[in-house]
Amino acid sequence: MDRNDNKLVKDLAEKILSGDILSLSKSITLIESVKDEHQKTARKLLNSLVPHSGNSIRIGITGSPGVGKSTFIDSFAGYLAGLGRKIAILAIDPSSTKSKGSILGDKTRMQKIANNPNVYIRPSPSRGSSGGIADRTRETIILCEAYGFDTIIIETVGVGQSEVLVRTIVDFFLLLLQPGGGDELQGLKKGSVEIADLLVINKADGDNINLAELTKNAYSLAVHYLQPATPGWETKVVTSSALNMSGIPEIWEIIQDFEQKTKQTGAFESRRQEQNLDWFYSLIEKNLKDLFFGSSQIRKKLHNIEKKIKIGKIIPSDASEIILNYFINSLNK
Amino acid sequence: MDRNDNKLVKDLAEKILSGDILSLSKSITLIESVKDEHQKTARKLLNSLVPHSGNSIRIGITGSPGVGKSTFIDSFAGYLAGLGRKIAILAIDPSSTKSKGSILGDKTRMQKIANNPNVYIRPSPSRGSSGGIADRTRETIILCEAYGFDTIIIETVGVGQSEVLVRTIVDFFLLLLQPGGGDELQGLKKGSVEIADLLVINKADGDNINLAELTKNAYSLAVHYLQPATPGWETKVVTSSALNMSGIPEIWEIIQDFEQKTKQTGAFESRRQEQNLDWFYSLIEKNLKDLFFGSSQIRKKLHNIEKKIKIGKIIPSDASEIILNYFINSLNK
Numbered sequence: 001m002d003r004n005d006n007k008l009v010k011d012l013a014e015k016i017l018s019g020d021i022l023s024l025s026k027s028i029t030l031i032e033s034v035k036d037e038h039q040k041t042a043r044k045l046l047n048s049l050v051p052h053s054g055n056s057i058r059i060g061i062t063g064s065p066g067v068g069k070s071t072f073i074d075s076f077a078g079y080l081a082g083l084g085r086k087i088a089i090l091a092i093d094p095s096s097t098k099s100k101g102s103i104l105g106d107k108t109r110m111q112k113i114a115n116n117p118n119v120y121i122r123p124s125p126s127r128g129s130s131g132g133i134a135d136r137t138r139e140t141i142i143l144c145e146a147y148g149f150d151t152i153i154i155e156t157v158g159v160g161q162s163e164v165l166v167r168t169i170v171d172f173f174l175l176l177l178q179p180g181g182g183d184e185l186q187g188l189k190k191g192s193v194e195i196a197d198l199l200v201i202n203k204a205d206g207d208n209i210n211l212a213e214l215t216k217n218a219y220s221l222a223v224h225y226l227q228p229a230t231p232g233w234e235t236k237v238v239t240s241s242a243l244n245m246s247g248i249p250e251i252w253e254i255i256q257d258f259e260q261k262t263k264q265t266g267a268f269e270s271r272r273q274e275q276n277l278d279w280f281y282s283l284i285e286k287n288l289k290d291l292f293f294g295s296s297q298i299r300k301k302l303h304n305i306e307k308k309i310k311i312g313k314i315i316p317s318d319a320s321e322i323i324l325n326y327f328i329n330s331l332n333k
Numbered sequence: 334m335d336r337n338d339n340k341l342v343k344d345l346a347e348k349i350l351s352g353d354i355l356s357l358s359k360s361i362t363l364i365e366s367v368k369d370e371h372q373k374t375a376r377k378l379l380n381s382l383v384p385h386s387g388n389s390i391r392i393g394i395t396g397s398p399g400v401g402k403s404t405f406i407d408s409f410a411g412y413l414a415g416l417g418r419k420i421a422i423l424a425i426d427p428s429s430t431k432s433k434g435s436i437l438g439d440k441t442r443m444q445k446i447a448n449n450p451n452v453y454i455r456p457s458p459s460r461g462s463s464g465g466i467a468d469r470t471r472e473t474i475i476l477c478e479a480y481g482f483d484t485i486i487i488e489t490v491g492v493g494q495s496e497v498l499v500r501t502i503v504d505f506f507l508l509l510l511q512p513g514g515g516d517e518l519q520g521l522k523k524g525s526v527e528i529a530d531l532l533v534i535n536k537a538d539g540d541n542i543n544l545a546e547l548t549k550n551a552y553s554l555a556v557h558y559l560q561p562a563t564p565g566w567e568t569k570v571v572t573s574s575a576l577n578m579s580g581i582p583e584i585w586e587i588i589q590d591f592e593q594k595t596k597q598t599g600a601f602e603s604r605r606q607e608q609n610l611d612w613f614y615s616l617i618e619k620n621l622k623d624l625f626f627g628s629s630q631i632r633k634k635l636h637n638i639e640k641k642i643k644i645g646k647i648i649p650s651d652a653s654e655i656i657l658n659y660f661i662n663s664l665n666k
Binding site for chain 1: 376379384386387471472475609612613617618620621622624638639642647649650654656664665
């Protein structure tokens with residue numbers, strides 16, 4: 001069994017490195033599987049491919065529903081593909097409903113890239129917690145980079161905690177806005193602007209051009225007062241129209257400028273190292289909790305102790321000591 | 334030793350319950366001690382007193398430096414003492430510097446309550462993480478309630494995460510503001526207004542009266558659009574002048590109204606139960622992490638594995654599995 005497993009891993013790794021797209025998709029499915037044996041295989045595969053990963057720019061793109069995210073990503077990725085870039089588009093969508101504007105449920109709107117061989121689109125896995133989804137996405141990035149994609153786009157809907165999660169995964173974070181209104185009218189969560197390296201006022205076309213300029217100026221003023229999301233990089237604000245492609249080349253120039261500058265200062269590399277360490281430590285915490293709360297003995301104890309806490313019979317600091325000692329003893333057998 | 338310890342605990346508990354203030358102070362010092370034996374004694378003491386706790390209204394008061402917090406708390410607590418209430422004022426100050434406007438470093442400004450026997454003032458412990466400080470404060474509340482204080486005021490400077498922490502400890506949250514400007518000019522962190530049950534526009538005196546009214550109206554409009562911090566309670570906005578005591582009786586009426594209403598609906602009790610359970614589970618997490626990271630073997634392993642993660646030699650998901658297995662085996666000896 002184990003030998004077969006090793007053969008499978010070796011086979012998949014070789015095929016991914018040689019550019020076999022079906023093996024990539026198959027491997028991502030392994031990563032997303034909830035089966036223990038698949039997880040084991042996936043980890044082996046990832047470990048063999050991680051030395052081949054890292055060679056891309058990872059771009060997060062977020063925006064409220066209605067801001068034109070599908071059209072923007074279609075135009076943006078289409079433009080990059082035209083330049084010879086190889087783009088993987090992944091989604092983080094922690095919402096369970098499919099109707100909240102996730103682009104990847106709606107490929108029909110992405111005519112420029114839907115059948116482009118240089119663009120790979122992978123919808124987000126539907127199950128799992130958002131934390132789990134972030135881990136799967138990080139692993140998927142590694143596979144995509146090993147395959148040879150040099151541009152990774154992580155798309156997310158600007159609801160819930162997804163933006164903050166994406167920020168911990170990407171090098172560059174792009175926030176899409178629409179002409180008119182401040183944060184609230186834009187449907188923005190608080191803090192969305194603070195984590196962005198670039199704000200793009202989309203739909204700057206037709207009757208919207210003037211309003212888009214006004215919105216751009218207002219946000220330029222706002223970001224001026226904020227701490228930049230990336231050390232040494234001043235957050236930019238531009239307008240664009242995904243419809244008539246205006247602003248798209250400039251956005252790509254800004255991203256390249258960002259990559260060059262942050263690589264020179266070391267901010268690029270140190271953010272990635274930081275992200276990897278954060279990932280590692282968040283996994284340790286998660287695994288520790290799984291170990292603890294996964295025990296049926298512990299859960300039974302918790303049930304009883306919760307009752308006592310609620311009626312004020314025991315103080316939480318004492319209760320937590322008691323249950324931790326019980327946990328240690330249970331492992332000691 | 335253990336018998337002496339039990340005698341000490343019994344002695345302190347009895348004295349606190351009979352209203353000996355020196356024993357209260359001594360016990361709080363035990364809670365704040367970093368020594369293991371003191372912690373052990375403190376836990377025993379807390380467990381014996383927790384059935385006598387809970388009979389108070391716990392009020393959080395926060396506000397940016399310069400908003401007049403010292404004067405307000407002086408006037409407010411002075412007024413309550415005049416009504417026969419017994420007030421304990423505790424501080425959560427996660428900042429290390431003492432100059433950020435924490436009232437308790439500046440008793441000279443609190444002339445109304447400084448020598449009032451019905452008012453007990455306890456500065457925040459200086460060391461420890463903010464999480465740790467919150468735990469100590471929760472425990473101190475239990476002692477103060479067992480002693481007989483019926484009004485607990487938790488004061489915090491509106492910087493860092495302290496407000497959010499305080500919200501998890503108190504029944505009622507009061508945000509002090511000054512006349513003029515919105516959140517940013519007020520030096521408010523985002524989210525401060527959302528967690529408040531009452532906004533008080535302070536310094537509504539002299540030339541400021543009109544501006545204070547305008548500010549009140551603006552915030553009334555704003556809170557109207559927000560989810561209330563407490564289910565079934567509409568967030569209120571009032572003006573007050575701690576200087577000439579205007580508004581202070583009204584504020585106390587609002588708080589009593591809040592207590593009565595939320596006790597009727599059950600929101601009061603269920604928040605406290607929720608807070609206790611949250612405290613319990615956050616302690617479990619903390620203790621688990623302490624157990625893990627407290628091991629020198631683990632720390633050594635981590636040091637080596639971190640290096641490998643940084644240079645991309647091992648993937649975090651695999652690394653975390655390896656170290657967790659190592660941890661389980663180390664406990665198994």
